Amino acid sequence: MPLQTALARRFGLLTPIIQAPMAGGSDSPELVAAVSAAGGLGFLGCAYFTGEAILAAGQAIRRLTDRPFGLNLFSPWPEPGNPDPAPALAALAPWFEELGLQAPAPPPPQPVLFDEQFAAVLESGAAAFSFTFGLPPGGAITSAQERGMAVLGTATTVEEAILVAQAGCDAVIAQGSEAGGHRGTFAGHIEDSLIGTMALVPQVCDAVGVPVIASGGVMDGRGLAAALMLGAQAVQMGTVFLTSDEAGASAPYRQAVLAAHENQTALTRAFSGRQARGVVNRVMRETPEASILPFPLQNALTRPMRTEAARQGREEFLSLWAGQGLRMARTAKAADLVAQITAQAEALLGGAA
DSSP states (O other), X not given: OTTOOHHHHHHTOSSOEEXXXXXXTTSOXXXXXXXXXXXXXXXXXXXXOOHHHHHHHHHHHHXXXXXXXXXXXXXXXXXXXXXXXXXXXXXXXXXXXXXXXXOOOOOXXXXXXXXXXXXXXXXXXXXXXXXXXXXXXXXXXXXXXXXXOEEEEEEXXXXXXXXXXXXXXXXXXXXXXXXXXXXXXXXXXXXXXXXXXXXXXXXXXXXXXXXXXXXXXXXXXXXXXXXXXXXXXXXXXXXXXXTBTTOOOOHHHHHHHXXXXXXXXXXXXXXXXXOEEEEOOHHHHHSOGGGOOOTTHHXXXXXXXXXXXXXXXXXXXXXXXXXXXXGGOOOBOHHHHHHHHHHHHHHHHTTOO
């Protein structure tokens, strides 16, 4: 079968396309199910979900398709301590006022829900579990595999990829610097992990003995074909699905992605406290770096602003996570995107991968 790889065969996929999880609501059970039903592997970002919400999401996906799907979590993060919130509150106050919100208040401590979330993932019916921000607690990888789930870990450097493979993961997601959303860096400085996808993938393939998934900047069949030629067994694509009919992204978010060019994204900590790539807007340009609280406190602090901005259609106050390939974004049904990307890659590769 065209474009078949060992990883694709493991899940019974018709094409080695993985829809990237997008925590925060940019994906949806409908998107995950549509990609899986079309022959790819849909993934739902569950990092901000309770265990109950994860179970409900798994049930929703299963009602829509009987094909395999995956769930993604953030590995537990270091305690942020007790930073002074005053600079962050002062920086955000004018924007809250402009949106008609009450003045921002110091964010409460953010509980780490990984144990509750992971227990729900194990009961969700998912065929795959992926993680980012580091390695999950001891025993999690084995526990998922004992349930028959494949475990995929995110790496942004060869060093991280080796650690992910040594931890027993079934595949490594090689996240290039082009990728939208949060950086998965965990074994070094983020500034030292900005390696382009097409440079990172073959080096990771040479360093680990498990399948590699290329992530970052892949928007069409040309990117899929290139990644396979470099040794990857699948691609993980997020930005291309942001503007699909089934995505959960708000209307101003979609419009910003469709209108932006490849030189209009940047890394920022302004919205969440952790470096993430998105379309440059007012908040990214004007937030003083010294005012930003660490993740996840900044994320909690800016959430009311982002929620209200989406309601009002104010993209200048939204976290517009997107990768550098966004000029190639288009509006379409997710199944049509999967079919188009697959057909283009098959034509380029002559039906062999």
